[in-house]
Amino acid sequence: MEVNNYFTISFPANSRNESFARVVVAAFAAQLDPTLEELNEIKTAVSEAVTNAIIHGYRDRGGQVVITCSLRQDNSLEVIVKDTGVGIDNLEQAREPLYTSRPDLERSGMGFTVMEEFMDSVSIQTQPGQGTSVTMTKKISAWEQGGNEKN
Amino acid sequence: MKVAKEYRGNILIVAAAGELDHHTAAVLKGCIQEELGKGMVRHIVLDFSGLSFMDSSGLGVLLGRYKELAKWQGNMLVFGLQPLVEKLFLMTGLNKLIPVHANLDACLKVLGV
Ligand SMILES: Nc1ncnc2c1ncn2[C@@H]1O[C@H](COP(=O)(O)OP(=O)(O)OP(=O)(O)O)[C@@H](O)[C@H]1O
Ligand SMILES: [Mg+2]
16 A cells, blocks of 8 residues: 555653653544544544553563554555554454453553554554554545544 | 632542643542542542543543442542533443433532532
8 A cells, every 4th residue: 555654753661761662643534534533533542552661561560662654545544553562472362352461460451452442443453572563444424425523 | 720629628629630641630630539538538529621632541531540439339420521522421421320311400419419
């Protein structure tokens, strides 16, 4: 798929950067004229992936989170959230709704489910001991139809 | 995130405004736990009319408090959900544990006030 525009940012795995990360991606995605609903869904999915990198990937001990975002010719957005943390041993189990490895942190195990629900595709590359990379795509609806929420 | 609390008898009403994520979840948790610790709370009503964002970190905090209330069969209700937050409640089934209502009066009515 041809890429029209892209950016990469890298920031410390600190919870205070969660809102920064979702706002940056949303601001970039605004080029595709998404509805407010689409923007909110993108923000939520980014928040899930970044939070996972911070609390699971880096176990709250810090590291770098890298986000690469691109706009593609078919009016879709691709977001890649990458950490070089602990990785995921059992990916199938991790993706199951309600599965969490950290009930002690009051996690509900719904992060991946939310990402899948709010984005068109979610693919995960992971290697125990090496890190995890979550790639999500979402096609933005065409401007013409409806358009009531477009700005 | 900003949190405000008030009482109607033994019903704790907590208003959360802003964004509820992993970073801010501790604020809401701390506020509710402080009141639960006083031993006067029977039910909790959440006013989320000012809450513009919530992710699964919010689900975790709410479920945690829901479990505390369940120890004495207390109820947790919510009103004023913005579309994104409502979507999250419905999608995850949280609304089955924490019923969603239109306004405070509707919540209080359910609780017999
Ligand atoms: N970046 C990551 N690095 C290592 N493990 C991860 C990563 N992301 C997810 N996981 C693992 O996958 C599990 C499921 O993730 P998911 O986001 O669905 O739930 P959660 O984070 O545990 O809870 P919630 O997102 O509801 O707060 C996590 O408990 C964790 O074990
Ligand atoms: Mg998660």
